[in-house]
Amino acid sequence: MPPLLRLAAGFAAAIAIAVLARRARALSASGAAAATAVGTAAVAAGWDWGALLVAFFVASSLLSRVGRRAKQAAAGILGKDDERDAVQVLANGALFALAAMAYVAAPSVLWQAAGGGALAAATGDTWSTEIGMLSPRPPRSLTTLRRVAPGISGGVTALGLLGGILGAAFIQITAVLLHWPMAAAVAALAGGVAGALADSLLGALAQQRRWCDACGQATERRVHRCGAPTRIVGGLSWLDNDGVNVACTLVGAAVAVLLVGRV
Numbered sequence: 001m002p003p004l005l006r007l008a009a010g011f012a013a014a015i016a017i018a019v020l021a022r023r024a025r026a027l028s029a030s031g032a033a034a035a036t037a038v039g040t041a042a043v044a045a046g047w048d049w050g051a052l053l054v055a056f057f058v059a060s061s062l063l064s065r066v067g068r069r070a071k072q073a074a075a076g077i078l079g080k081d082d083e084r085d086a087v088q089v090l091a092n093g094a095l096f097a098l099a100a101m102a103y104v105a106a107p108s109v110l111w112q113a114a115g116g117g118a119l120a121a122a123t124g125d126t127w128s129t130e131i132g133m134l135s136p137r138p139p140r141s142l143t144t145l146r147r148v149a150p151g152i153s154g155g156v157t158a159l160g161l162l163g164g165i166l167g168a169a170f171i172q173i174t175a176v177l178l179h180w181p182m183a184a185a186v187a188a189l190a191g192g193v194a195g196a197l198a199d200s201l202l203g204a205l206a207q208q209r210r211w212c213d214a215c216g217q218a219t220e221r222r223v224h225r226c227g228a229p230t231r232i233v234g235g236l237s238w239l240d241n242d243g244v245n246v247a248c249t250l251v252g253a254a255v256a257v258l259l260v261g262r263v
Helices: 003-023 029-045 049-064 068-074 086-103 109-132 160-176 182-205 241-260
Strands: 210-212 217-218 232-236
Touching: 003 029, 003 049, 029 049, 029 086, 049 086, 049 109, 049 160, 086 109, 086 241, 109 160, 109 241, 160 182, 182 241, 210 241
Parallel strands: none
Antiparallel strands: 210 217, 210 232
16 A cells, blocks of 8 residues: 555544544543544554554553452542543653654664554553552552552552563564564563553652642642642652653663664
8 A cells, every 4th residue: 555545544544543432431532633643653654553553552441441440549549530631642652653653764673663662661551550450459669668559650569560561561462463573572572561660660759749638648630539739749840640651651662772683
């Protein structure tokens, strides 16, 4: 298929998927627009890039619906809702889209490693959170090992760590099934695990910490679910969860690129 025709077809497919996700309340209106842009960029690099992105989105969206009752306790802490907005979509997918566009300009296994590593890191982080919230044991801070409330950034459980590895492995396996070079797929796995761990470490060390005085609860939200504004009580005031997610994908892409030539 000629590149321009594939781009047009990819745009149409991305719109269709975004509309379905919007109807399923997985994306907000702005999130659907951002997802359309990311999806179009991915398909411009090839249908395999688009399929890898769809696999991430569908699997992670389905996983978020598993054990909803058990996850309700963390709902007031996490800085995100079921409907992902444009900032959240771009924080997880912008680097993958940039790697896809770079691949269009200059096809190379390095760009596949970068894109795969970034997406594996985003998947590992997402799966770590979703699966970790199902843990029967409370999370512990990655830096102090003290118990923290479920949903607090930097808190980890054994189940959550396993979830992060499984998420990165999911992208690796999907890439192999899509006939990506094995070197890029293996590098993406390593990058994904590294990125997910970096996310937890940065969340514990530097991410802004907020507090709702009305509820007496720690949170990542600027406005708590009770409707009260929250205040910053620690961390870097400019580094929120979306910024940490961007850093997560950067680490994933960087580690994958560094390793791809050695696999």
